[in-house]
């Protein structure tokens with residue numbers, strides 16, 4: 100969960116910018132304010148965006164309901180979304196799918212119907228806590244599907260959420276990078292065969308140069324681009340979260356989401372102790388992220404006993 104917040108806080112500095120401009124200016128390797136025009140331009144250095152905020156909402160809902168509860172999670176998303184959309188400094192953080200879904204939830208649409216059909220990455224970027232909470236891969240998969248619905252009901256978005264949550268669980272179970280990717284790809288394929296296949300391709304491309312890999316995989320906000328690009332960054336530097344996250348932060352496109360998913364995968368495999376210390380220390384609200392992560396851990400232990 101710290102990996103998610105760190106990737107998000109670093110990635111917001113390049114959100115929406117093209118790779119060529121990023122290469123000209125030089126790689127971002129530490130916290131700073133985002134450039135003018137980025138959705139997070141009013142946030143402080145080290146402050147995370149909607150990706151981490153939604154992950155924390157999901158984690159707190161899981162703990163308080165002792166498992167995934169669609170009604171409760173949707174209520175939290177709607178309340179948070181309404182507040183965020185009223186805030187002129189933060190409203191641009193929320194993507195088109197989530198804002199459409201939030202409006203539907205607020206007007207009374209049920210959580211299984213409120214999700215947008217746009218195949219974007221909003222449910223994949225927040226899903227990591229499910230991989231920490233549930234013990235079996237079947238439970239993780241089933242709840243990842245449900246957790247996507249309030250905001251993202253397309254098959255591709257569901258497949259992306261399944262891939263990330265399953266990969267986190269596989270990492271906690273001690274599987275290596277190859278087996279993690281195989282399991283995530285197979286389970287995602289049940290919902291979107293194309294995305295499952297592209298996750299395999301991301302692993303095959305791990306020796307390819309980033310310019311080549313990102314132009315083939317894509318870096319837009321679409322889930323079939325963000326998720327494979329994050330799996331590529333993770334596979335390329337599977338034992339080194341600092342390098343994996345830096346690769347993602349500078350990919351171009353939807354960099355906060357690509358880096359937050361990379362942080363989820365790499366953090367789960369390598370542990371919080373492997374994250375660069377300066378990024379942990381400089382993270383805004385680091386104590387809150389650690390506290391909520393601790394609650395998920397406690398709750399996961401008591402839930403599976």
Ligand SMILES: [Mg+2]
Nearest residue numbers: 148149150355
């Ligand atoms: Mg964001």
